[in-house]
Amino acid sequence: MPRFAHPDFAYTPLVTRLGYYMGVPAADISALDALPYREQRFDRGDVIIARGASINWVVLVTSGWAARSRNTRSGDRQIINILLPGDIVTPDVFVLHRLDHEIEALSTVTIRFLEKPDLQALLERAPGLATALWWAAAQEDSIVREHVVRLGRRNAIERIAHFLLEMHRRLMIVKQADEGAMILPLTQLEIADALGLSNVHVNKTLFKLEDLGHIRRQKTVTQLLNIPALAALCDFDTLYLHLEADQAVSQGTS
Amino acid sequence: MPRFAHPDFAYTPLVTRLGYYMGVPAADISALDALPYREQRFDRGDVIIARGASINWVVLVTSGWAARSRNTRSGDRQIINILLPGDIVTPDVFVLHRLDHEIEALSTVTIRFLEKPDLQALLERAPGLATALWWAAAQEDSIVREHVVRLGRRNAIERIAHFLLEMHRRLMIVKQADEGAMILPLTQLEIADALGLSNVHVNKTLFKLEDLGHIRRQKTVTQLLNIPALAALCDFDTLYLHLEADQAVSQGTS
DNA sequence: CGTCCTATTGATGGGGTTCAAGGCGTGTGG
DNA sequence: CCACACGCCTTGAACCCCATCAATAGGACG
Known part of the structure; x- marks a missing residue:
């Protein structure tokens, strides 16, 4: 039976992940963890955000698995991307006003909600974080293209x-x-x-x-x-x- | 034989397109057209940017059709998205250093190259443009998800x-x-x-x-x-x- | 101890691929 | 100015990967 590396409890998964993006000071990135947040648990099968819902928070996956998905008229489902701990659920919350797909829990998940103004203020103080978050969003785009x-x-x-x-x-x-x-x-x-x-x-x-x-x-x-x-x-x-x-x-x- | 609406010659297609995004002053957006640029024509079948190439310009489609594509080992090709006039070829140029797919001309196309620092400076003066460009990039993401x-x-x-x-x-x-x-x-x-x-x-x-x-x-x-x-x-x-x-x-x- | 969800396995059938050949239009060189 | 080549479209035939249907088994849970 294989053993699994312990998650790095010092940081949120997203902060761990952003460490892969070189050239940005670690202090900028870890400031993300200092932001006030609200967290909510969802169970497997729960709809975390419904298609068409208006989005007003920066939403992150803290633990567990979720998915972007779409249901067709004929009852089929297409999972567009799997969202893992450290993934950003709403990268476009500052420019899109409604979500065009559904966010669904694939396991028990913890979802973190940040206030848009809180993050916005932080990004002005820590421009390196903005770059790193942009990289994370670009990485997901690339994953969807693949x-x-x-x-x-x-x-x-x-x-x-x-x-x-x-x-x-x-x-x-x-x-x-x-x-x-x-x-x-x-x-x-x-x-x-x-x-x-x-x-x-x-x-x-x-x-x-x-x-x-x-x-x-x-x-x-x-x-x-x-x-x-x-x-x-x-x-x-x-x-x-x-x-x-x-x-x-x-x-x-x- | 149907007739086609005349393109709006006053603006670059991208500026026309950004007009669809409400709540941003038109003056901010049209400032994009005032940026210095270099334009280059490509013929059908040309590789505009090779997979793996490092990207150092903000690249736009001004006229004609192009595509993001990938070739598999077995010789198959997958077109990931069609790029039309007004589309942004390199939305992630500020955070990704190499292109993971190929940009290919599907017809005779005109491609516009902007200097990164030029655009960056403009975005600081015209934050509404930044928002509108972000929207355009988010729209393409959404198209790829669909x-x-x-x-x-x-x-x-x-x-x-x-x-x-x-x-x-x-x-x-x-x-x-x-x-x-x-x-x-x-x-x-x-x-x-x-x-x-x-x-x-x-x-x-x-x-x-x-x-x-x-x-x-x-x-x-x-x-x-x-x-x-x-x-x-x-x-x-x-x-x-x-x-x-x-x-x-x-x-x-x- | 039933119920429900998931995994498993076999049988059948179809949507789409592959192969192949011919037609058509366009460009090019003799 | 014609002949030929080349790329794209078109059409038919055979085949195959994968969907669908169906039935059973195996947990997990109340």
Whole structure:
């Protein structure tokens, strides 16, 4: 049974994550944790923000998993992006007045609400924080663009391999995963709704990945037994995560 | 043969587009046109910015069509978003140092390059412009999210209908389309690469839409003969375009 | 100890891909 | 000025990946 690194309790996950963006003083960034906030817990399945709702707070994920999702007329659901601890739920709250999609809890989550004026005042004092937050928002944009490629031009096994690798990388950034293992609190239906597949086919494809010896699953723990093989299988390239610290290590292939 | 509204020659398409964002003084916005710039023409098929290139300019589309795209190892291409006149090619140039996808010319395009410091200085003098540009960037994010839904949970005919409606709306915003017609300088292969389909199936599906009497095609001109029927077919809802001027008119359905 | 949700597995069918061939328009060079 | 090449469109045929349907098993929870 793999052990998981302890989260860095000194900081909120977002502050931990922003540390990946080089060139900004740590003091600027950690000032974010000093802002007054309200926190609320939601349970799996809860709608955190409804589609069409007006948004008036800066909203962050502090713990647990959530998702941006859309429900179609025919009853299908598409998960647009998974939101992990450290993700910004409402990056555009200063310019968009209504949310065009739904925010949904995928596990028990803690959501932090900041007052817009509070953050605005802080950003004027700490311009480095503004830059770092902008980077975080840009990173999510990039993740969504990669999701488009995943849905448009990869088959089921490639989509799932790519998805697992992305989740693992993103969890590592906020110190919520081990080198080769992570906790995935997702049902196969939720993976299916993220990847544009059916739950049945997700199930069969997960077994295919296990039979290949690339992953192992035990309850909510997913082990990545052979990350290079997984990356080769789906042409995974971390350029889109814009982790400058990585650039010396892994140069993009294609 | 439909006639097309004359573009508003007084302004750059981006300035025209930013006029859709209410509550910002027009003087702030039109100051954008006063910035010094360099413009360059590209021909269909040219790579405007290569994947992995470092980005040092604020880049805008002034005329013509371009695309964000990715090529997979197996030789497939996925078009992530179509860039029209008035679109911002590098919204994240101030925080990301390399482009994770390719910018490609889909027709003859004029690309405008602004110096980062020039724009930065202007934004300090005209904060309303900063807000409006942020809105434009947020609108593109939203369009990409909708693309995820389109790829993940819609079939071929719905994808194409939805795509045509989106292109028409976006062209209307920059005064490049008539009420019921537009010029689409795209090959069927390019539509296929945008929608995750094959060119063969795009061809057959376009005929299906014509047989239904919803569209008509003559060379590069595409007419939308029955927009309500098209919208009903694919569950098109403009909420994701965040056009405040529309909100009184069309409330979201689902 | 029933109930509900999730996981699992097999069978069937269809939407879309792939392969292949022909037509059409446009540009280019002899 | 014609011949040819090339890119794009069009159409048919065969196939396949994945959806759908259905039925069972396995927890978690009250």
